[in-house]
Amino acid sequence: MIDIHCHILPGIDDGSKHMSETLSMAQKAVEEGIDTIIATPHHKNGQYENIKSEIIEQVADVNLALADQGIALKVIPGQETRIFGEFIEEYESGKILTLADSQYVFVELPSGHVPRYTEQLLFDIQLKGLTPIIVHPERNSQFIEHPDLLYKFVKKGTLTQVTASSLCGYFGKKIKAFSQQLIESNLTHFIASDAHNVKNRTFKMAEAFDLIDSKYGPDMVYLFTENAELLVENSNVMREVPEPVKRKKFLGIF
Template identity: 40%
Template sequence: MIDIHNHVLIGIDDGPKTEEEAVALLKQAIDNGITDIIATPHHHSGAFLNPRSKIIEKMEELSKLIETHQLDIKVHPGQEIRINGDMVTELQFDVSIPLNQSQYVLVEFSFTEVPNYVEKLLYDLQMKGYIPVIAHPERCKPITKNPNRLYEIIEKGAIAQVTASSISGALGQNLKETSLAMIENNLAHVISSDAHSTKTRPFLLKEAYEVVTEELGENFTEVLQLNAGAILHNKEVKVKPPQKLLPHSQIKKQKKKKFLGLF
């Protein structure tokens, strides 16, 4: 399996602080069946500023650890970039890194707001040849309250990534149901771990795929895994037309009415 979003570089953001923690996290990834991961430290998120030069330095440090401990896993460079007005410029001048230096750029929204300039910025990214990958939209309150925001973004050419711990249920039933609905309605196209630590924010990719297979079917799992591979190898992610989605609160009301036999 391939993981395109996680935080395994040492001492660079809110991921592992020591070599021991990083090795434990990588071993957990291997136990999860993961063969390749794209390391995506935070950039422009709070106090975290991690330009390409710093990431490459930390990648070399992690590669030496992998070799020393003979870990059967490959790590590739990337960033999780909090949306900001300098995104296009930083990508053009090699301050920022697309996912494994591909056409795909992992874009993070704030959990509490989506800026008014988002459509213009994502359009500008695409005009420069990049494809925005929206990180964990199921955890962004403005999107869960108004899923049409995500629908409009996907319809205009972006793709989206949901978090494994959301799908597995580790972050609650609401996030599980929302994530599955996004996948089913072609509003999310890839699953990633967003792993930070072995205990509080672990790799749960295997568990997430098992839930998708059980709830939606093997075909969805196969497509999601193929999409992760396409991003890693800079190939086309094939997407179906997105479908509009009701806010989670309305979905729950509909389910309750049907259960009570009201229609």
């Protein structure tokens, strides 16, 4: 299993604080059946800046430590970049990193709103030959209140990634319900951990896929696990036809 979103690199954001914690996270990941992680430290979120070259160096150090400890996990470079106006310019200058050296790039939105220029930037990213992936849309309050906005983005080519812990209810019932709505409406394409540690923000990937299997069946599990593999291979991921979230049904589940 591949986890495409994880804060496993030590000491560079609000994830792992040091190499020993990184190794603990790696061991926990392996126990859950994860064999590959894309390390996605925060970038340009107002607190952290982690540019491409520094992330690649950190990933190399972590892989050496994993090999030294005999932990059967591979870490690949990635980045979680907060949306900002000069996104394209930073990509062109070599500071923004795609996931696993692929066409796919993470875009993080503020939790409380969707900036007005989001649609234009998502379009501009695609003009560069990249595919934007909005991370944890289920935790964005504007998407929760106005899911048609996310539907519009997905219909125009943007992908999304839901957090395993959200789906399992660790961020509350409302976010869990919305996560399920996104799956049911074909508005998400990846499930990932967004793990930050082994305590309160851990992987929950096995639990999430057990839930998906019981609620939606093995075909949905296959779609999400296969899409992670296709991303790492830089192949086109599977996309079902997106549907608007049924507003009446959506409101009725809270």
